[in-house]
Amino acid sequence: MKPVVVVGGGIAGIQAALDLADQGVKVYLVEKSPSIGGRMAQLDKTFPTLDCSSCILTPKMVAVDRHENIELLTYAEVKEVVGEPGNFKVKILKKPRYVDVDKCTGCGQCVMKCPVKVPNEFNLGMDMRKAIYIPFPQAVPLKATIDPEHCLYFTKGVCRVCERFCPPKAINFNQKPEEIELNVAAIIVATGFSLDDARKRGEYGYGKYPNVYTNLEFERLLSSTGPTKGEIVRRSDGRHPKKIAFIQCVCSRDELTNKYCSAICCMASTKEAILAKEHLPDVECTIFFMDVRAFGKGYQEFFERAKQEFGVRFVRARPAKIEEDPKTRNLIVYYEDTETSRFTKEEFDMVVLAVALRPILPESLVKSGLIQPDNYGFADVPEMYIEPVRASKPGIFVIGVLQSPKDIPDSVIQAGAAAMRAAIYAISG
């Protein structure tokens, strides 16, 4: 039996790794960042059940870490792949953390003492982390990592404070990149997505008006591990908003940016509006939509609940632009309510943009032709109907949002499907 490599440690990659490992197949899970978890780790609660996202995800992450058949390669990337189905040679580059993971206990002493502050990517730059950091409290592995681009020792040759304070002496400035070569039967790719740049629709003022947020930023505001510890407050003055507007299809279904529908944002905004109401019972939430795409199990009901039970207001309109009142930093949204044909300028004190999902294709696999981008840049699946998770090359599987916009349940289903397909190669190999 041959091992399988899973690239990308979001919910899709995690599930695929677990499903394979549970069948007795050896799995290498390669994750680019210091921790697995992906986007789901950044979400507060999930539609349509409003379950706590990390309550579902964290046990799975821990299971990956403990599984005897899974070898976790975090802070690592695939550099090169050659070969044929059943027999791929995969070169992996493991970046140095400058922390000995066998010694590090995740105590966080180093983080506390490190003098350098850097925008925190986990919270989308809304707060700061240190040059040595643990990305989030539930990180797996729960180990510190030094970011050499900002660490004073690497940039100026001074400091080493972390080294002095680390109880088990885990800091090691001499770590070198490590190359690992594997021979595997199949490869599952689940490298996920990031949001498109909302500045492409400049008329909404993202990046210019402080109180305009992306939906992922808003998820972090809702989260108790977020930059505001779960308080919904405005970037400009730290006050609670009274009126929040959610604008749908930003950079989606749009000829100038992305023509496709991002699939999850109708439900994500509905969820966020409900959660905002739960956080601040007096807040008014308005969702500007063109079509509500409530396609999944329980989604239509979720949408109805938002309207009936939580009083979320839905207005059928795509706002043309937003202007800011320079004094109050409130936002004036210009739209035509298409049900009454009225042109309206309405003031809100916070705006949340439902921004399109853009896939992240691992360069090395694209270059070697193992994955091909489709018209929109997602990973192509040439046999949509009979092999819905197979990439251009047999033996390579593409799952999750990397392949097309989708929610967590669909990502998990694809993970199972890919695990089964990969296992066929692993067992016969």
Added chain:
Amino acid sequence: MSRTVALLLKGEVSSILKSLGARNLYKCYQCGTCTAACPLSEEVTASFRKAVKYAQLGLEEKIAADPAPWLCYACGECSEMCPKDAKPTEILAALRRYSIIKYDWTGFSKRFYLSKTFELMSIAILSILTALIVYLFKGPVITERVDLSAFAQPTVAIANIIVFGVLSLILLINIYRMYKFTTSQSSSSGKLPVSTYIAEFIKIIPYHFLTQRLMARCRDGKYYYTIHLLLFYGYAVIFVHHILRHMLLPLISPTLHLNEVASSIVGISAFVALILGSSLAIYGRIKKSTIIWEYSHPTDWVFITLLWLTSITGLLTDIFKYSGLPLPTYVTFTVHLMFVVPLLVLEVPFAKWSHLAYRPFALYFNRLNEIKQLRYKT
């Protein structure tokens, strides 16, 4: 989606609209961005999105009743923001062309807009006819000095009166039909007092006719607005000058004359304004330099070309006249008439130039509807 809609609804109206320039009609998904993006929405009640919907559905009566296309000055801001690249600016322009067809009771507009051959043939026939009339009815050809009045009299004077009378009548009837259309679909059946009609007329028509101020609101409108003013005032000055000089004054008394120097300065500068304006517009249309000029319907080309040729020949006539060259003056004057006549006869009541009346009247009728709705709101 768009294809199914197109197949279901592609009636005659929608295919006519496509040929009138609504190239991306079925791309629109009715989001309302265009209405909200339009700088004029701040001032007038109109839904440009709804106008596009009427076009998609091919609802003839609704289109003819909707003043919205006439409130759009084609600045292109909506097209820039439209997420579907439906180019609402072009759809609205097509709707204006379509409305001109609907308002025209003679049926001539329709043929003019839908057939290039018909358009060019009508121009050619009118041109030749004009030349023929000048040739047959011309006065004495005096070669010692330039005497254009002798050469042209009395042909020009008689033709003037006939042409102005007939054209004004046709245009007035068309405006009345426009009024009928706009009120036919109005939701409230209430009546307004005559005084409101008069008061709003006085408030709206002269002001908007003379200033076209709404156009200046367009974001990048200043350049375009300047060109438009050059054309409008160039034309208006020549028109008034012409009426004074050749119709009013001779009518009052044959001995009354305009000051020759002042008159020549006014005439020449008006022609220069027209040449400048139309040259810039032609250049813009060739270069497709802004959204306004991205699409040109054949009638747009005919209009601007005729205007340009009219102005050039008008200016040349003046130059020859004031340089004392009799024969060149008479010849260029005849050629000038060969362009002026089709320009006025075809464009004013039947084609693009009718917008000089329809635009202010659309504002007027729209305002009347607004007042009616406010008053009879139930």
